[in-house]
Amino acid sequence: MSKALERRAKLREALIEAAERAIAAKGLGGLKTRELAQEIGVANGGVYNLVEDVDELILRVGSRTLARLDASLSLAEIGGSAAPREMLVRIAVAYCDFAADNLELWRALFEHRMQPGKPVPEWAITEQMELFRHIYKPLAALFPQRSPAQLGVTARSLFSAVHGMVALGLEHKLIAVPIGQLRSEIATLTRAMVDGLTAKKE
Amino acid sequence: MSKALERRAKLREALIEAAERAIAAKGLGGLKTRELAQEIGVANGGVYNLVEDVDELILRVGSRTLARLDASLSLAEIGGSAAPREMLVRIAVAYCDFAADNLELWRALFEHRMQPGKPVPEWAITEQMELFRHIYKPLAALFPQRSPAQLGVTARSLFSAVHGMVALGLEHKLIAVPIGQLRSEIATLTRAMVDGLTAKKE
CATH class of the missing domain: 1.10.357.10 (Tetracycline Repressor, domain 2)
Incomplete structure (x- = not known):
C-alpha cells in the first residue's frame, strides 16, 4: 500500500471509531460530521474523502x-x-x-x-x-x-x-x-x- | 363558553387535525409548525396560544x-x-x-x-x-x-x-x-x- 493510501485507511478507521463513540454517547442524533472531522484532524469536507456520505459512515459503525x-x-x-x-x-x-x-x-x-x-x-x-x-x-x-x-x-x-x-x-x-x-x-x-x-x- | 374561548377551541382542533394530516402524510419529521399555522390561518407564533409546545401537539395527535x-x-x-x-x-x-x-x-x-x-x-x-x-x-x-x-x-x-x-x-x-x-x-x-x-x- 502506498503511504497516501495507508494514511487514508488509518484516517478512515479513526473516523469510524469517532462516529462510534459519538453514537454510543449521544445516539444517532448526536452525530455531527463537523465534530468528527475536528476530532480526527481533517478539514470539514475531508470526511467525504473517507466515506461516501453519512449513510455509509453509519452503516460502517453498524x-x-x-x-x-x-x-x-x-x-x-x-x-x-x-x-x-x-x-x-x-x-x-x-x-x-x-x-x-x-x-x-x-x-x-x-x-x-x-x-x-x-x-x-x-x-x-x-x-x-x-x-x-x-x-x-x-x-x-x-x-x-x-x-x-x-x-x-x-x-x-x-x-x-x-x-x-x-x-x-x-x-x-x-x-x-x-x-x-x-x-x-x-x-x-x-x-x-x-x-x-x-x-x-x- | 365565550366567543373568544369558542374560537380558540375550534382553532385548537383545526391545529391538531392539521398536525395529524401532516404526520400521516410525511411522518413525525414532516411536522412543521410554520406550515400548520399557515394552514389554519394564524400567525407563526399563534400555534403556541393553542398548545403548550410541539410535544403537546404530537401527544394530542397520539x-x-x-x-x-x-x-x-x-x-x-x-x-x-x-x-x-x-x-x-x-x-x-x-x-x-x-x-x-x-x-x-x-x-x-x-x-x-x-x-x-x-x-x-x-x-x-x-x-x-x-x-x-x-x-x-x-x-x-x-x-x-x-x-x-x-x-x-x-x-x-x-x-x-x-x-x-x-x-x-x-x-x-x-x-x-x-x-x-x-x-x-x-x-x-x-x-x-x-x-x-x-x-x-x-
Missing part, C-alpha cells in the same frame, strides 16, 4: 456493532446445554443483554434510515442476515421436517418477538422494565413460543 | 390515534369466538392491520421522544395503559390463578412480542413481509405463545 453482537450470540450458543430449546433461550437473553449494554449503538441499527431513494447496500444486508444463523440452527434441530424457507419464516418471527420485548422493555417510556425482570420474561416467553410451536409439529 | 386503535381492538374482541385464545389472536391481527393502515401515525406513537428532562404527562400515560385491558381480559380468563400484577407482566410481554413482529414486518428495510403472510405469522406465534404459557399453568 457493521462493527453487528460483529460484536455476533460474537455475543456465538458465546451464548456454546455457553450451556446443547438442547435447542435452551440454546434459543440463551441467545434471546444474550440479545437482551447486548442491547442493554450497547443501548445507543443497538438503537442506531434500527433507527437509521437511508436518504430517500437510496437502497441499503448489499454488503450491509448480508451482514444483517448472517446473524439469523444463530436462531436458524437450533430451529432446524427442533423442526427437522420444515423446509429452509419455513425455518426462515419461524426464525424471523421468533427474532421479531424477542426484539419487541427488548425494544419496549428498554424504552424509557411506556413500559420500562428492570433488566433482571426483562431477562426472565424473555426466557419465559421464548420457552413458551418453542413449546407452543413444537406441540403441533407438522 | 391521543386520537390511540382512540381509533382502541375502537379497532374493541371490534376485534367481539368479532368472533369468545374463547380467550382466539380472542387474543384476533386482537393481535387487528393491531397489525391498524399499524399497516395507519403506518406513520402508528410509528409516531413510538418514535416521539419528549424534550430532554420533560416527563410524559400523566393523561398520556393513562391513555396508553388503558389499551392493555384488551389483552388483560382474555389473559385473566386463561390464567385465573394469576395475580393482577402477574397478568400485567404477561400482557406486557405478549404485547411487546406482537409489536416486535408488526414493527419489523412493516419496516421497509431488514425483513419486510407481505401483509397477508405477516398476519398469518402473527396468528401462529400468538397461538404458540398462549399454548406454551398454558401448558405449564402454575
